[in-house]
Amino acid sequence: MRNASNLRETARLTRHPALDGLEMLAATYRDHAYALHTHPTWVFGVVTAGVERFRVGRTDNLAAPGSILVVNPEEPHDGEKGCEAGWSYRTCYPSPGLMREVADELELADLPMFSSAVLPAPDLARSFLVAHAGAGAEGAVESEAAMLVALAAIVRRFGDGRAQDTGAGPAGSAGRLALYDDLVTADLAVPLRLSALAAAAGVTRFQVIRDFKRTVGTTPGRYVRDRRVRRACDLIGEGLPLAAVAAETGFADQSHMTRAFKTVKGVTPAAYRAATAG
Template sequence: MRRAWKDTPVARVDRHNTTRYWNAPGVDGLSCLHADFTTHDYAPHQHDAFVVAVTEHGGSEFKSRGRSDEARENVLLVFNPAEPHSGRMGWSKSWRYRSIYLTQPAIDQVMADLGIVRPAYFMRNVLADTDLIAAFARLHRSLDDGNDLLEERELLVASFGQLFVRHGDGTRSIPTVPRDEAAVSRVARRMASQHAQSGLSLNEMGLWVDMTPFQLIGLFKRTIGLTPHAYLTQLRLKAAIRQLKAGAPIADAALASGFYDQSALNRHFKRSFGITPLQYQRAGSVSPGR
């Protein structure tokens, strides 16, 4: 199982507070925390990392930059590396949240993916940005599932790219690309011929057209309306359908089409078509008379 690729999450449990912490695979220096607190207070501390946190339920009070503010479900929390802060439960009876930590190796990787030479600096810790809250929540859940390295990398690049562009100080020079039908066509053709390969990455696909991963994501979204990962998933689903029509077992169809395993095919098939591969296969075996 893919879970074995990453460090086993370290869980801490007491009667009032539960945490899980793990190092994510694929990007050195990227780690995650999922916490559910009812009594925990944070003493003043700092991280050698960018910290981005999304509140799922409840909230807390925190102090940073000499002022107090609140973690709530409708805001994104962002702390610069080495920025001191503390926290307490305050008004809320619970605080369940997800946080992502980028130490220097991961910061370097994100900067390379975005095509910039220095990271953003954030003048505020609390950002009211609904789209980014959803993006980072999805990124964290993908890192938690640990089933798709390409999806995780794409979500990482896209979410931090938008965070830097919208709210970072002095980093709006992240290079973008115009709508380019020829470039996206070249990438799409190569993706179609290599869709069954498990190691396709944003870096590799970007090299095909001399683009950074962030530029490639923007190109696909502007030209096709899908991200590279979503487009590749559709190619794999079409290949799986061909396999299923030919009578291949579902597990074999999944692997031959480029999916990690049968459960990955089931999940994407149901998400795209509303039915499972088994339902699709059974329907094809019913005689026209019935």
């Protein structure tokens, strides 16, 4: 492990083409802080130096070197330094398709979810780090297998094997959230007001706020930002110029998009584009 006092900010995002385009981040942060956000994927990571402090839902967590951190899909979470020097870690973001493959291998009835955000398993942490570090080296088959084995080992020991209740039922807050999502994502370039969401659902603006808080644990504004960043990722992957991406996803300008993008993805849109192109 490196000396935490010598940490210097870096961030490198790559993709593993053999693992459903698995996003893999190796980063060191001293002053960067993630805003509260969500992912449509899982998050698995291991801290290699320093300490990360992060909130998942209403729970505060500290991840020290050797800690495995896990976040389930759509769980609101943030991240910042947990000590003065900051933290270094390696993370990846497995898709539902990849996790379905892992679940099938382990003969789980449902996709695995995790009740704890920090997992005490130094042996699994070491295996994960070896697999992550080897993903960019020679031997694509070996690195592909190593990551699959590392993820399966974490799921086998800590995953509950039951699908998370995402609240997608037809009634109440969850049912209204589906309607809100349709309105938000229909045209991200169009400014959306709470009054429009409230009118569409036949509720008050206060109820809209409660629905977001109760169902996804965040505010409507943060939810819209997350959806804009997700769409920006898609458009960047399609090769659209960054200025055009910003305009199409509703950001005021490219600088605005860059600030929001980094608080969610940990890297700039330009760095994300380079990783996607690679």
